[in-house]
Amino acid sequence: xxxxxxTEKDSLGEVRVPESALYGAQTQRAIDNFPISGQALPxxxxxxVVLIKKSAAQANCDLGLLSEEMTAAxxxxxxxxxxxxxxxxxxxxxxxxxxxxxxxxxxxxxxxxIARRDSGLNxxxxxxxxxxxxxxxxxxxxxxxxxxxxxxxxxxxxxxHLHSALDEKAVSVEGVVKTGRTHLMDALPLTMSQEIGAWxxxxxxxxxxIRGALPRLAQLAQGGTAIGTGLNAHPEFASLFAQKxxxxxxxxxxPADNHLAAIASQDTAVELSGQLRVLxxxxxxxANDLRWMNSGPLAxxxxxxxQALQPGSSIMPGKVNPVIxxxxxxxxxxxxxxxxxxxxxxxxxxxxxxxxxPLIAHTLLESIGLLANSARLxxxxxxxxxxxxxxxxxxxxxxxxxxxTSLNPVIGYAKAAEIAKEAYxxxxxxxxxxxxxxxxxxxxxxxxxxxxxxxxxxxxxDQE
Numbered sequence: 477x478x479x480x481x482x483t484e485k486d487s488l489g490e491v492r493v494p495e496s497a498l499y500g501a502q503t504q505r506a507i508d509n510f511p512i513s514g515q516a517l518p519x520x521x522x523x524x525v526v527l528i529k530k531s532a533a534q535a536n537c538d539l540g541l542l543s544e545e546m547t548a549a550x551x552x553x554x555x556x557x558x559x560x561x562x563x564x565x566x567x568x569x570x571x572x573x574x575x576x577x578x579x580x581x582x583x584x585x586x587x588x589x590i591a592r593r594d595s596g597l598n599x600x601x602x603x604x605x606x607x608x609x610x611x612x613x614x615x616x617x618x619x620x621x622x623x624x625x626x627x628x629x630x631x632x633x634x635x636x637h638l639h640s641a642l643d644e645k646a647v648s649v650e651g652v653v654k655t656g657r658t659h660l661m662d663a664l665p666l667t668m669s670q671e672i673g674a675w676x677x678x679x680x681x682x683x684x685x686i687r688g689a690l691p692r693l694a695q696l697a698q699g700g701t702a703i704g705t706g707l708n709a710h711p712e713f714a715s716l717f718a719q720k721x722x723x724x725x726x727x728x729x730x731p732a733d734n735h736l737a738a739i740a741s742q743d744t745a746v747e748l749s750g751q752l753r754v755l756x757x758x759x760x761x762x763a764n765d766l767r768w769m770n771s772g773p774l775a776x777x778x779x780x781x782x783q784a785l786q787p788g789s790s791i792m793p794g795k796v797n798p799v800i801x802x803x804x805x806x807x808x809x810x811x812x813x814x815x816x817x818x819x820x821x822x823x824x825x826x827x828x829x830x831x832x833x834p835l836i837a838h839t840l841l842e843s844i845g846l847l848a849n850s851a852r853l854x855x856x857x858x859x860x861x862x863x864x865x866x867x868x869x870x871x872x873x874x875x876x877x878x879x880x881t882s883l884n885p886v887i888g889y890a891k892a893a894e895i896a897k898e899a900y901x902x903x904x905x906x907x908x909x910x911x912x913x914x915x916x917x918x919x920x921x922x923x924x925x926x927x928x929x930x931x932x933x934x935x936x937x938d939q940e
Contacts, residue, residue, distance in 0.1 A: 498565045500585035500601065506578035512571040517579055517834060518841045519559075522566045524622035525583045528614055528698065529605055530554040531720035532713075536607050538720075539710045546604055549595035553587045556594075561586075570838045574824070574831030576615035580606070608709040609701065612739050615833045616697040619745055623840050624693040624727065627686060627748075630848040635683040635755075641855035642676035645862075653927045654779060654869045655876045660768075662878050665927040668864065675762045679851075682755040689751055692744040694728060696721075700735030703828040742830050745840055746822035752843045753815040759847070759854065760808035763801040766858055770798050778868045783861040800858040807850040811843045875899075877906045879925045886924065887914055 481492040486501035493504045530551050537547035557565075565586050572578045584601035591599040599605065606614075652668040698721075699714025701707050706714070714731035721729045732738035772778035788797035817839050821832035830836075877899035880892045895913050899906045910921050923929070 498586045498589045502581040503585050506568045510569040510572045512569050515570050516567050519562045521622045521837045524618040526554050531724050534720040535716040549591035553590035570834050575611045576833045577611040580611035580614050608713045612702050613697040613700045619837045620693045626844045631844050634848040634851040638851040638855040639679045641859045645859050646672040653931050655872050662876050666931045678758040682758050685751045689748045695732045697738035700739050704736030704739045740828050741825045742822045742836050745836050749815045749818040756808040756811035760805050763804040766801045767798045778865050780862045804850045804854050807846045814839045814843045873927050874905050879906050882924050882930055
């Protein structure tokens with residue numbers, strides 16, 4: 477089937493555009509100029525730009541700059557976009573002009589086309605849809621809006637879910653005492669509840685850090701226009717726009733306290749990315765702990781059994797792998813790499829404009845989405861369903877020579893070390909060796925070497 481074309485014009489001349497496209501000449505030029513990755517900016521980002529256009533039209537109407545009829549047509553166009561439109565009508569590559577001008581004009585053209593078609597009014601993408609705006613304040617604002625809404629609506633709820641799953645699991649394994657490990661070597665005992673509780677604390681701290689960035693994400697460059705001086709925007713536009721956007725998004729937004737800084741830098745995006753990196757590090761640690769605890773089941777630790785989700789090998793029958801933990805670890809690696817990308821992009825604010833805005837938008841939203849999805853998977857398919865192999869845990873714990881640490885205050889470090897070495901050498905329980913090498917009675921040793929008591933930091937003074 478042959479594609480039909482129409483001719484569109486911009487300031488550089490005529491361009492052939494597919495007949496089915498809602499966009500115009502500038503979008504088509506960007507499609508032709510940037511055949512780089514085949515990746516368009518995320519739908520959430522385009523939705524944020526559309527939300528900005530809707531709020532800007534409403535603000536300009538209230539200021540008497542845009543007629544009620546044109547405003548209604550633009551607002552209706554914003555509201556009419558379907559999921560298919562978002563996927564098909566905004567194809568500009570991530571790797572484009574660093575200001576994101578191509579994407580801003582893509583949205584302007586699509587909305588103007590729909591508004592003209594449905595209202596019969598002569599609505600211009602530049603003069604009306606883009607009134608009082610510049611790509612240089614729209615795109616930074618859209619980065620903040622899209623990231624904030626993605627964090628609010630997807631990531632923070634996912635982290636609450638993961639934290640809840642960890643808390644519930646910690647309660648369910650309250651009585652299980654196990655060998656702790658430092659340097660991957662046997663260490664003092666702890667309860668499995670304590671171990672999982674530490675993971676829960678990591679997740680909650682990460683959630684608090686990310687939530688702490690939201691007030692700065694809510695401060696927008698919009699109203700600064702090209703470089704932050706506000707030229708061609710009404711003096712009251714920034715504050716009125718923020719009010720309209722707040723109503724349209726159900727989140728309180730405000731003008732940036734310094735529009736020049738908001739346009740020239742992307743420090744808040746870099747900050748949020750850093751907090752996402754911390755979360756990625758925490759999730760990598762949890763995923764790897766689960767993998768180690770699940771390892772074996774015969775030749776590894778075998779402390780827990782993760783849910784069997786799929787065959788683990790195309791050649792080894794019966795093999796099952798910790799696939800969710802591995803997927804989460806890969807997500808974490810990607811997010812850590814994304815943070816480097818955003819850091820490099822963030823320092824590309826040359827004079828009055830950052831010129832890696834589309835890359836920041838794409839990478840930041842990718843990190844948020846990956847972490848939100850993987851947090852829920854980790855909770856539902858790894859943490860909640862795993863079972864505990866108490867027999868394996870008890871066998872390792874009973875033969876752990878490091879239990880001798882509790883004897884330090886009674887017999888001294890040197891003597892305790894002799895007992896530990898003998899227990900390692902012979903493979904015998906430390907209680908049995910300590911009975912032979914000290915004059916402490918069996919009852920006294922059982923008390924001192926009780927793993928459950930040691931797990932809560934207990935210390936019983938020598939009362940001889």
